[in-house]
Amino acid sequence: VTHTKVQDNNVMRTPDEQMALEEMSCTLIRDLNEYGVCVLDSFVGEERGLKVLEEVKCMYKAGLFRDGQLVSTTKSKLDHKHIRSDKIMWVDGKEQGLYNIKYLMNQVDAVITLANRMRNNGKLGQYNIRERTKAMVAVYEGKGSHYVKHVDNPNKDGRCITCIYYLNVNWNVQESGGLLRIFPDGWVDRIADIEPIFDRITFFWSDRRNPHEVQPAHRTRYAITLWYFDAHEREAAVRKYKKDCENLLKAA
Numbered sequence: 001v002t003h004t005k006v007q008d009n010n011v012m013r014t015p016d017e018q019m020a021l022e023e024m025s026c027t028l029i030r031d032l033n034e035y036g037v038c039v040l041d042s043f044v045g046e047e048r049g050l051k052v053l054e055e056v057k058c059m060y061k062a063g064l065f066r067d068g069q070l071v072s073t074t075k076s077k078l079d080h081k082h083i084r085s086d087k088i089m090w091v092d093g094k095e096q097g098l099y100n101i102k103y104l105m106n107q108v109d110a111v112i113t114l115a116n117r118m119r120n121n122g123k124l125g126q127y128n129i130r131e132r133t134k135a136m137v138a139v140y141e142g143k144g145s146h147y148v149k150h151v152d153n154p155n156k157d158g159r160c161i162t163c164i165y166y167l168n169v170n171w172n173v174q175e176s177g178g179l180l181r182i183f184p185d186g187w188v189d190r191i192a193d194i195e196p197i198f199d200r201i202t203f204f205w206s207d208r209r210n211p212h213e214v215q216p217a218h219r220t221r222y223a224i225t226l227w228y229f230d231a232h233e234r235e236a237a238v239r240k241y242k243k244d245c246e247n248l249l250k251a252a
């Protein structure tokens, strides 16, 4: 999988826009170091957010999404009554017509790049971020589909920050569910319930510190996820992967 270099693609910005980015990266560092989770609202603004949503809906209607994870409805595998929960599509942002998704990805990269620079006084969890995955666009069809409790990076594959951007206009959790529930470890009986509302972005450490689940959604639920890599952990993971392959080949 080719990863994307994280850099500030020096999109023309007004001083106010630059200041807003700097404020967001300070909040990101403070909240990640304090809670391991950070939630920012009105990330790209209503007008731009609606254009991103239109691009996602357009791709979805074009049938470009693939089935995501399989969820077995009951504990026993016998009945094989699985429900597909989310449908996903990977986007690198260079695709034709996905200009607003590309803009969103640039904005997230800019916030992470600024926070990464400020980390020098050991702020961004001692990570050094140079790469990220492509954007994983996910659509939960509202038939009670959900995502079981899991850790994104349980075994040091290099991913250090999970970033999820939500596109759900007028979302009401009481009616539609779809809550992201994070169980931050190290906190006694503390949970973070995050409503997947329009133009909200959530960042959290990808490792075992943040098991999380998506509760059943009863309305179509859109989200775009990016995972950022720590350079050192990623290099170690690739070296280990190569070593494991060599050993497998020798054993064969």
Ligand SMILES: O=C(O)CCC(=O)Nc1cc2ccccc2cn1
Residues within 6 Å of the ligand: 138, 147, 151, 152, 164, 179, 180, 196, 212, 214, 223
């Ligand atoms: O939509 C949300 O609020 C979060 C959903 C979520 O956790 N998605 C997700 C999706 C994944 C897809 C492939 C591999 C690992 C994955 C881990 N997490």
Ligand SMILES: [Mn+2]
Residues within 6 Å of the ligand: 150, 151, 152, 212
């Ligand atoms: Mn996850």
